[in-house]
Amino acid sequence: MLSSTIITRCKVIADILGKQTFRGKTLLELGARHGDCGAFFSRLGAKVTCLDRPKNLKKAKEKHPKLKFIECDLNNEFPEGQWDIITNMLTLHHLADPEWALWKMFPHSDLFIIESRVINSDDPHLFIQTTKTMKRQQENYSPTKKACTAAFFESTFKDCGLQWERHDDARLNTPFLRYDWKVTETKNMNRGTSRLWTVWR
Numbered sequence: 001m002l003s004s005t006i007i008t009r010c011k012v013i014a015d016i017l018g019k020q021t022f023r024g025k026t027l028l029e030l031g032a033r034h035g036d037c038g039a040f041f042s043r044l045g046a047k048v049t050c051l052d053r054p055k056n057l058k059k060a061k062e063k064h065p066k067l068k069f070i071e072c073d074l075n076n077e078f079p080e081g082q083w084d085i086i087t088n089m090l091t092l093h094h095l096a097d098p099e100w101a102l103w104k105m106f107p108h109s110d111l112f113i114i115e116s117r118v119i120n121s122d123d124p125h126l127f128i129q130t131t132k133t134m135k136r137q138q139e140n141y142s143p144t145k146k147a148c149t150a151a152f153f154e155s156t157f158k159d160c161g162l163q164w165e166r167h168d169d170a171r172l173n174t175p176f177l178r179y180d181w182k183v184t185e186t187k188n189m190n191r192g193t194s195r196l197w198t199v200w201r
């Protein structure tokens with residue numbers, strides 16, 4: 001069974017892009033966790049490969065054995081290959097250097113779905129770096145992670161020569177994440193401030 005918060009977000013993405021966008025397409029899901037977003041897009045006809053760190057992929061492999069899998073640490077590497085669509089959903093704010101990760105990802109497709117928690121500010125240079133030492137964090141997530149603003153993401157898309165559309169759609173909201181909010185310069189990430197973009201070449 002797919003979790004309801006994942007189905008909510010994936011259904012909105014399918015509405016935005018149109019279900020036919022996924023039919024027969026190769027799709028790489030970065031930070032796939034248990035592979036539920038990938039499984040959703042696979043049901044729309046996409047040929048899905050889920051990428052995550054090894055520990056999380058164990059559950060994804062059990063849950064969705066028909067999908068393909070790549071073990072990879074996005075802090076250090078990006079797999080070889082080209083995909084029709086790459087999804088990068090709620091993973092960038094867990095990485096040590098989201099900008100590096102974006103530059104590594106962009107050559108591998110022409111169409112991206114990018115979603116991240118973001119800081120409530122319009123300053124593209126503002127970031128919040130946190131270091132965790134908990135065992136769970138060390139196994140699944142980077143000990144150091146860097147949260148950024150939506151302005152940072154959009155300036156990176158521009159620097160990479162890409163076009164984008166942001167979807168501040170209230171239908172994406174879940175109990176812990178909000179998308180239909182206005183910047184009020186709180187300079188924090190309270191209230192689940194998140195953004196979602198479709199990005200293309």
Ligand SMILES: C[S@@+](CC[C@H](N)C(=O)[O-])C[C@H]1O[C@@H](n2cnc3c(N)ncnc32)[C@H](O)[C@@H]1O
Pocket residue numbers: 006030031032033034037051052053056072073074075089090091094095140141142
């Ligand atoms: C919040 S979950 C997102 C799951 C799913 N994409 C979604 O949108 O519901 C973040 C995922 O990113 C993965 N992740 C974090 N750091 C990573 C890294 N350095 N390399 C690969 N995956 C990473 C975690 O293991 C986790 O599965």
